[in-house]
């Protein structure tokens with residue numbers, strides 16, 4: 001369809017393949033957890049739509065859309081593309097579904113009290129089949145089809161451990177999400 005056509009032109013081939021992987025993985029998870037399959041697929045395709053732009057361009061877009069850059073720059077530029085995603089999805093891909101826009105907005109850090117669709121996108125992004133093998137990934141892939149909360153918690157723990165090992169700053173949203181899913 002049109003969304004896939006345009007994304008395949010804007011994203012690098014590897015990033016486009018990853019988006020397809022997230023879309024199909026999210027659609028399968030939607031089947032397991034009785035969620036809207038078509039919404040899960042569209043959210044998966046669109047979640048990294050802002051990655052077609054350089055960090056500099058993403059920064060300019062954030063200013064244009066009035067997105068606060070304080071917590072993202074200079075320490076965590078990886079967080080810009082998900083803050084930007086709902087705006088790009090609406091303006092460039094005519095996506096108006098609020099559940100889809102919310103799911104792509106929180107796909108990098110998660111957020112406390114996610115809906116099943118939001119968890120599915122957060123999880124599918126981490127574990128779709130094209131992702132390169134990292135410690136703990138097989139367990140995440142198994143939990144993804146068994147227990148959304150436990151899977152979310154496991155991903156957050158692994159991500160925070162990884163960011164610490166790399167000396168990277170952990171965003172407050174990531175920490176809040178981690179604490180929420182500890183309960």
Ligand code: DGI
Nearest residue numbers: 048075076078107108109125168169170171174
């Ligand atoms: O866009 P993708 O690569 O598909 O995946 P993503 O949107 O989940 O981004 C993953 C990257 O974001 C990975 O390098 C870890 C990083 N990340 C996730 N949470 C945080 C973070 N980086 C910082 N600095 N702080 C965070 O809280």
Ligand code: FE
Nearest residue numbers: 047048107108
């Ligand atoms: Fe992403």
Ligand code: FE
Nearest residue numbers: 107108125126
């Ligand atoms: Fe992710």
Ligand code: FE
Nearest residue numbers: 018047048125
């Ligand atoms: Fe992604």
